[in-house]
Amino acid sequence: MKAKRITMLGVLTAIAVILSFLESFLDFSFLAPGVKIGLANAVTVVLLFYGKRLDAFAVGVCRVILSAVAFGSPVTFMYAFAGFILSFFVMLAVGKLNVSPFLVSVAGGIFHNAGQTAAALILYGKAMLAYLPVLLLFGCISGALIGVLCALLCKNKNIKMLLE
């Protein structure tokens, strides 16, 4: 059982890093610098949905660190980490309200960008607040798109079998 869990987490981390890598090709920087759609968050949402909070957190942290080392920078790491931490705990709270993965993902998308803006405020001062409305709107829309994906993934019987 232990070996299965370790293998599962390794595979899920790899999937999350690959999703991060793929979305780094999607350029939304005309909206605000460093905007991403958050594909890798699907892994976190699915794990949270099955009640594996510690696993979701561990896979998320590893994904953020590995992505930054492989194709990011210390600055992108700080943004991604701040965004992940805030979105994770908000998703944890929203997940307890007995809602579907869709709404959890929407909350995650919005608060990921709120966390990033908070990091930018510390680094660059209050001028970065100008990006907040656009970032939150984008987080809401991308969170919804990823949320549809999450809802489909959570319904899948094979995934259910693997995670339980």
Next chain:
Amino acid sequence: MVKKKEIIIFAVILCLLTVWVGFSALAKTEGSKVAVTVDGKTEIYSLNENQTVKLPRNTVVIENGEVFVKNAECPNQICVKTGKISKAGEQIACLPNKVLVEIRK
């Protein structure tokens, strides 16, 4: 699996955020000064005066009431791609080089 109530909650949040984005876009006014911050130090330039500001890793150009970053030594080139800005509150950020160009009233 996604309940109707959740779609409504999502729609309400989406509408609120859209309204907020709309208002913040309408609230933009003409600017007159350009604040260039490099690594925490800010220099102010006039927006109405054509000039080129050379920074260690970026070149900022002020031309005909508009500002843009002409070139940058960074991998992503986000600041160059941002293009021209002219309204108060608009910004160009180069995160890797810690450069922030901002228009002020």
